[in-house]
Structures are given as structure tokens and as C-alpha cells.
Amino acid sequence: MFERKVKNFINVDPLQTGGKLTEEAKKALVEWGDGYSVCDYCSGRLEEIKNPPIYDFVHSELPEFIGCDVARITTGAREAKYIVMNSLAKKDAYVVLDANAHYSSYIAAERAKLKIAEVPKTGEPEYKIQAERYAEVIEETKKYGEVVLALVTYPDGNYGNLPDVLKIAKICEEYDVPLLVNGAYAVGRMPMNLKKIGADFIVASGHKSMAACGPIGVLGMKEEWESLVLRKSEKFKNKEVELLGCTARGASILTLMASFPHVVERVKRWDEEVKKARYFSEKMESLGIKQLGEKPHNHDLMFFYSEVLYEISKKAKDGRYFLYKELTQRKIHGIKPGLTRFFKLSTYGLSWEELKYVLSAFESIIEKYKKDG
């Protein structure tokens, strides 16, 4: 039996805070764990299955939630991005990405044989993506080839910055370039609506932000893209080529569905999550740990820069692992082993009590080593 050591720890790993299963999802996992059990009453394609009610989920509940015309389940956000890119790809064409894009956005483009043009970020300390730079980059890139897609990461996974996505959507529309919003850290955490944004595609991650067991993602789009991106096989008329027929053919989709009512409710409490994040940021700064990225911050994912912890690591017995060890002893998980000077964390879903516990942990660790030094 492989045991998960940190399962009862307070978790601040940005990858994990939005993916903790609800009790309903845990039950669904056990109920539907056997291979291909979701296909008990298969009628030819995953999204068409009515028992369990996948059809209703994919065709009405999910599109309504994210404000899209058409939704599909994928094996993850990166797979959803690749599906779009591979559908839109042309020889020597470009995708325009923000410089804060996740590595998998770059790799999805690479796999789809698209060239990449980057919208730069501002420098320290905010590392922001400015909407108007999309216009400049699209303009410039058009000189070298067709821009088949633009992508914005909302928020990015490093700084938790939320660019002005409405403005970016407007710019892309002016240039007639479809826009994909990578909402892997947004959908399931905060209110998100493709129609209100005015973009063409939205991508979400079930295991990152929708309390689901991975790998699972969501792809939402405007109706006009359906015939291209969800094109059917020539030989097998009911199968969608880019989805290879069926995608999340396992318990993962049932966990997504089981957690969904909870997820719909929790995004309504987003203001409270932002409040917690800002409180946390403020208290960390008072310990001499600087928050980079947008300030005041608008998301639970935060990046910190800490000279004080870095200085301690130079002298501590455990060297650069001292912080990891101290936090582990206090049953706090989520800051990568070896990091002290730059690290990110997420306050998503933590209670105020847990939040204060994590802050007091940082405080006591700093005090302990200052005393020793």
C-alpha cells in the first residue's frame, strides 16, 4: 500500500488547494472506480451517456456554469489547449501567448507545430501582462505569418496575476484572432463566464480547481468553433477526432460531477478568498517576506520573495531544506523542498484559523533561527 504522508497536513500547494475532493467525490471514486464502469450504458460516446447523467452535465449544467455554448470533458487543461491548437494549426502559423503562460501552453503549441510569439510581462515586482501589448504583438507577428490563436493565462500559475481579460478579448476580436482563456486556476475557484469575457475558448482543470480526481479538464467554446474543433471522424460518424472518441472514461468524470454542486456554491464565496489572500500577504510582508505579482492581490495563488529565510538557509544546519523541514514538522505541506528565497503558495479553502496557524509558523521559524544566529 502506497501511503500519502501529507494527507492530513494543512495544504498550501497551489496545485492542490483547489483539487481536494469533496465527500461526495470520494464516494463517487469508490462507486465508479472499476475500469470503464462509467460506460455501463454507453450509447456511443462519453458525453452522450445518460446513466450516470453525464449528458445533462456536459450539455447543460457545465456550459451554463462557464458561460459557453458547447462544452467537452478532456483529460486535462493542457489536453484541452492542445485540442484547440491542433484544430486551428496551419503551416507556419503562430499562436500568441502571454509570457506568464504555463509551460504546457508552450508545449501544446510545439506539439501542434505552431510557432510562438510572446506577449511580454512587466518587470519586478508585479510581472504583469498588459492588455494593450496583445495588439502590438499580434500586429508585429502578422508580418511573419498568420496568427491562428491568442492565449491568455487567467490567472497565471506563478504570480496569480489576473490580466484585463475583457480588454484582451476586445483586442483579439478587433484583429479577428480567436482567444483562448486558460482558466485552470480560475474555473471552480472564482466566477468565470466565457460569454461575459467575450473570448472564444475557455479551458479548465478539474483536478486543479474543481475538486476532482485527475486527470480531467474542461473545454468550453463558442458555437462557431464546434464544427472545426469537434469535427467528426470520416469513418466513424459519431466520434470526434480531436477527442479520440472518448476522453475521461473513468471515475474522474464522476468526481467532477459529484463535486460540481459544491463548486458552484464555492465560487460565490470568492470575495472571502481574496480577502484571506490579501490578509495573508499583508502579514507575510510584516515578517519581511515580500509578495510579488499584483498588489493588492486578487487571487489565492501568491509568489513570495524572502531575503530573511534565504539568509537563514545559509547558516541553518539543514541548509536550504530548513524551511521545508520546519513546515513539515508543523504539518504544513506545499512549499517545495529546498526553496527559501522564492516560493509560491495558495491560501485557497483554508479557514481563518488555518491561515493564522501558517502565518504563526513562519513567524516562529524566523524567530527560532534569528535567536540561534
Added chain:
Amino acid sequence: MFERKVKNFINVDPLQTGGKLTEEAKKALVEWGDGYSVCDYCSGRLEEIKNPPIYDFVHSELPEFIGCDVARITTGAREAKYIVMNSLAKKDAYVVLDANAHYSSYIAAERAKLKIAEVPKTGEPEYKIQAERYAEVIEETKKYGEVVLALVTYPDGNYGNLPDVLKIAKICEEYDVPLLVNGAYAVGRMPMNLKKIGADFIVASGHKSMAACGPIGVLGMKEEWESLVLRKSEKFKNKEVELLGCTARGASILTLMASFPHVVERVKRWDEEVKKARYFSEKMESLGIKQLGEKPHNHDLMFFYSEVLYEISKKAKDGRYFLYKELTQRKIHGIKPGLTRFFKLSTYGLSWEELKYVLSAFESIIEKYKKDG
């Protein structure tokens, strides 16, 4: 809570008999269900994670089991096939498939923009793929374009036929065409070894035949293909492009690992499974239900042709759903609703007692309606 109605039924669904979770896998599901929990100690890539011991599994246990140099975890067999096809694809090039290939093999080729040439099957009743036809089809196809890959389905998912894969491998080698063995219904059920076969790629399905929670698959290959198929990203040097960085980043991989010792043991009992299948086939024939495909049969997946059940369906109150309803009443799951004349089933993992129970169910159903008629 979405309930699975058939979870305690005797299961003869070919999709499902090899994917039932072991007790160890069920525990792993619950332990690792939270999103991205397998990444607690991520060191940059899924296959490099040492805690839980994914590294050892992917780099030694798994390749040893399937006899390949290099193995990777994918989100399924179809995704593994696409990874290979997309890597090998060239403009106007061909893949040679057997006519019994799974629909997802065709669609993977379509997605990779490969043309398809088909190795025909023999007619009724065996529908066999003859090894020497690979030579003819490759020879003929070469006139029209490059053949970048051949694929053989071993066994196919319709008849459960096992073509002479050693001979096919030899032919492909002579023509210098790499061969992919789709072992979605083989690996995890019966002994399979890529090196002994002499092919280039092997593809397996965790949720179909390795007692894992889906979607999860395995891709094994000869070392010579590693640099092409697992090529690294230009910008992110440790990420593999075709895998989009990481694939089965969820509990599914832990279920595959948890069931693995059991799976290694059960393939050693393959002779007994074949014995059960042949017994079942023989008894069905004595009820007037004909087994199509290879005979004597060499696999648990069998296709049946039944005039007697079809005739009953014409008059039965429930029409073509009578068989499904009768089997459901007897707590037997796995023959699609509405089928009576042609259907497939699998005897994999059934005890002799269960086998005899299923046979007696068919017998009593036929008797009941004959009496009524």
C-alpha cells in the same frame, strides 16, 4: 450521489472484466484521490517522482513486464497510439492497420493526418487477419506513399482473435516498417513481451486489462524510438512534447501500481482463462448460439451469433430488449441492451461457478420463451 446499479452483478462486459479494481487499488484510489496528490514530491515530471515510487514502476517494473526498453504512462491506449502516430507522421504518408482494428486506431491516424491502408480480414465465421496479407498491403501501399507505421490489434475487440503477431513483426521488419502492437485486451490478461514479439511499440490499457481506474494506458517501445517519440521540448528541456509534460497526473496511476503485483501474477494463469473461454463457447454452441472468430478460441473475448435469441426477440413482449432484461433480472451485466442476434462477451476473471451460472441463465431464458412460444 450517483449510484452504480450493476456493481454487484456478474460482469461479462469485455470492456470491464479486466478493469475491475483489486482491493489494493481501491485503497490507493481513496488515499490518492485528491487532485494532483501524486505530485506531492514532484521533481519536474510524472515518471521521475520517487515518492510514491512512480520512477521505479515506469523505469523498471513495467518495462520488464512488457519486455520493452522504454515505457511511459499515458491517459489510455488510444492516446498512446496517437503519440506514436503523431511522432511518425509525414505528409501524405500511410499507416497500415488490420481490418479488425479498434475505431480509436483509425481516429488516432486521422488526427495525426495519416492515410490509412487496411489489411483485410477473412469472411465469416472466423474473420481472421492473415499475417502474409501485411506483406501484400505494404507492398501495394508503397506505390502511393511512404508507410510510416503498421499496427496490429492483438487481440481485436470484436472477435478476440489473436493474429500471428510474430510473423507480422517479421514481415514488417523485412519492409523496414515499424510495427505497433495494440495490446489493450492482452497486456494484463495474458503474457505479452515486446522483445519476444519483435515489434517496435506496444500499447496497453490500464482500465481495460490492468485492474486500474481509467483513463490510463501504457506505451512501451524499443530504445531506438525514444529520441523521436519522447522528444523533449525546445524551451522546457525536461518535458516530453508528445506527453504534454505529464499524463496520468492523478490517482489512476496509483491504482495501476497498486494492482500491478496482482496483474503480474494473474497473467501466469492465462491458460485457465482460455480453458474457461473454450468451455463457455462449447456450451453456448450446444444451446444453438454460434461463436464466431477463431475456433478453438484463444481469448476470453468472444463474439456470438444467435438465431435462436433473435427469433425469440421478434415475438417477446420486450422485443429486442428481452435478453437484456432477463439477464439483468439474473444480475448479469455486460451484453448491450437491445442486442440478441450478435453480441460479444468476456469470461475473464469469472469463477467456474459464475461461468456455469451465466450459461444456465442463457439456457433457462431460451427454455422460458420456447415454452411461451
